[in-house]
Amino acid sequence: MYTSTRPSPPETYDAPAAGPARAVPALLRVAAVASLGAGAIHATAAGSHSEHRSAAIAFAVLAATQIGWGALALVRAGWGVSLIGVAVNGAALGGWALAMTSGISFVDGLETAEDPQFPDLLAAALAVVAILGTVAALATARRRQVRSGPVLVGFAAVATIGLVVPGMVATGNHGHAGGHADTETAGHADGGHHAGAPAQPKPFDGTLPVDLAGTPGVSAAEQEEAEALVTETIQKLPEFADWTTLAAKGWYPIGDAVTGFEHFINWPLIDDDVMFDPEQPESIVYEIQPDGSKKLVAAMFIAPRHVTIDDPPEFGGELVQWHMHDNLCYGGVPNQLRIMAVVEYPQPCPGATFRDHLSPMIHVWITPHECGPFAALEGDGGGVIPEGETRACDHAHGAQ
Numbered sequence: 001m002y003t004s005t006r007p008s009p010p011e012t013y014d015a016p017a018a019g020p021a022r023a024v025p026a027l028l029r030v031a032a033v034a035s036l037g038a039g040a041i042h043a044t045a046a047g048s049h050s051e052h053r054s055a056a057i058a059f060a061v062l063a064a065t066q067i068g069w070g071a072l073a074l075v076r077a078g079w080g081v082s083l084i085g086v087a088v089n090g091a092a093l094g095g096w097a098l099a100m101t102s103g104i105s106f107v108d109g110l111e112t113a114e115d116p117q118f119p120d121l122l123a124a125a126l127a128v129v130a131i132l133g134t135v136a137a138l139a140t141a142r143r144r145q146v147r148s149g150p151v152l153v154g155f156a157a158v159a160t161i162g163l164v165v166p167g168m169v170a171t172g173n174h175g176h177a178g179g180h181a182d183t184e185t186a187g188h189a190d191g192g193h194h195a196g197a198p199a200q201p202k203p204f205d206g207t208l209p210v211d212l213a214g215t216p217g218v219s220a221a222e223q224e225e226a227e228a229l230v231t232e233t234i235q236k237l238p239e240f241a242d243w244t245t246l247a248a249k250g251w252y253p254i255g256d257a258v259t260g261f262e263h264f265i266n267w268p269l270i271d272d273d274v275m276f277d278p279e280q281p282e283s284i285v286y287e288i289q290p291d292g293s294k295k296l297v298a299a300m301f302i303a304p305r306h307v308t309i310d311d312p313p314e315f316g317g318e319l320v321q322w323h324m325h326d327n328l329c330y331g332g333v334p335n336q337l338r339i340m341a342v343v344e345y346p347q348p349c350p351g352a353t354f355r356d357h358l359s360p361m362i363h364v365w366i367t368p369h370e371c372g373p374f375a376a377l378e379g380d381g382g383g384v385i386p387e388g389e390t391r392a393c394d395h396a397h398g399a400q
Helices: 026-048 053-073 079-101 118-139 150-172 220-240 243-249 267-271
Strands: 261-265 283-288 294-302 328-331 338-342 361-365
Touching (some): 053 118, 118 150, 220 294, 243 283
Antiparallel strands (some): 294 361
């Protein structure tokens, strides 16, 4: 019997059909929509904070990351995408909490805490939705059937747009860290005052946030610049708390401790190009304590020598009164001058002594003062004010 040895033809197999593309879970898409909405609000905030470069950059970066992740999560799922979403929106939520409670000291324009307003709350709520939606999508990732939920996603998109559009509009009028609506008479945005409404003055106690609202005739811009200077001085002047380190940094006493307050002056700073810088104030003021120690209480900013008391720098409007000292006669080592005599102007100074820096100046107090944060000293220490003005004492913001 013949048996064939011809090999059998090879068996053939059909190639497996390609499976359907992996669907993005509905919950992740909802989270993506929420992240897009929060990013849109922060993008608007970047524009409204253009006067503070670091704040504008922070909002722009946050907006880009939230919008970028939202766009990605609409079309792609996975553990990596989800974890990035939680990190991005978690960072946004943490930054919001910090800004509302203590301020963000390293971001100019966000240094002081403020009460949350509608855009803040909306952006934070959308970040929470993004985080919860992402976590929920991860928790259901093992299910075989993933539903894209077009109805749910569509409803989320419509609701988000309905909230985000008014939130973006409100963001344009939203002030951070002492910002105010542009009204003729300043109200305080953080205190919830309506534009143009009279604000109740708050006593200045040397702490943050600084609120100088309620002074008649003071514009929003004048109030804002005054609050910003006091805020920055409170934050930065304490680096000079130890007066024994001043000589090494260029500040020397002028010999007026007998008045109860002692001024240290860095003489070259008077004529430099910098004004209102608490990190290099022309003068630093200490109060003499009962035990003879010196307590840091104020900075004194001195205009350049070519500026006169009749034409002082424009700053703070009615919140600020400039003064000068034309009765002090100095002598001693250059850049370490001390008061040698007190002679009423225009009588000449005795001997080799002379008058110096007859330009106007202002104090900025970092401790409570009965006449407010820009008060001059009493008596001879108060100096000379512009002709025709009455000695100012801001009792509205003075310590009670």
